[in-house]
Amino acid sequence: MSNHRTAATxxxxxxxxxxxxxxxxxxxxxxxxxRATTASAAPTTALAACAYYSNFxxxxxxxxxxxxxxxxxxxxxxxxxxxxxxxxxxNIGRYGVDGSFGGDTLKAVKKFQRNWNLDDDGKVGPKTWAxxxx
Numbered sequence: 001m002s003n004h005r006t007a008a009t010x011x012x013x014x015x016x017x018x019x020x021x022x023x024x025x026x027x028x029x030x031x032x033x034x035r036a037t038t039a040s041a042a043p044t045t046a047l048a049a050c051a052y053y054s055n056f057x058x059x060x061x062x063x064x065x066x067x068x069x070x071x072x073x074x075x076x077x078x079x080x081x082x083x084x085x086x087x088x089x090x091n092i093g094r095y096g097v098d099g100s101f102g103g104d105t106l107k108a109v110k111k112f113q114r115n116w117n118l119d120d121d122g123k124v125g126p127k128t129w130a131x132x133x134x
Contacts (some may be wrong), residue, residue: 050087057133058084062097066129071122073101081105081124084132085112 050060060083063076079099082092085108093104106122113120116131124132 050083058087059133060084060087066126066133069101069124071101071103071106074099078105081109081132085109088112088132
């Protein structure tokens with residue numbers, strides 16, 4: 001299977017998984033997400049819909065980049081971290097996958113890092129991303 005086709009399959013699976021978990025649908029270009037009609041705008045605490053891809057690692061439908069993330073960060077990279085942590089059984093707090101790197105996410109990241117014998121600094125850099133994805 002070509003790399004282009006594999007990437008397209010991964011993106012499609014991620015969009016479906018992300019939509020199922022968050023209620024947010026995105027266009028094929030993933031430029032501007034639109035919220036599906038729901039009765040409540042409360043953050044989801046549902047278990048992340050993650051999958052393992054042999055040529056990539058764990059992916060939960062939010063972000064394919066392994067970008068540095070730290071306390072106070074927001075966005076899809078944080079949602080990806082939270083979803084993977086939740087999928088792996090770590091408590092990310094009552095707000096679930098909300099895209100905000102707060103105290104509960106920090107605690108979960110540090111616990112994950114300790115469990116994998118990484119520096120438990122709470123920062124998600126290259127080594128932590130490698131373990132999260134792997």
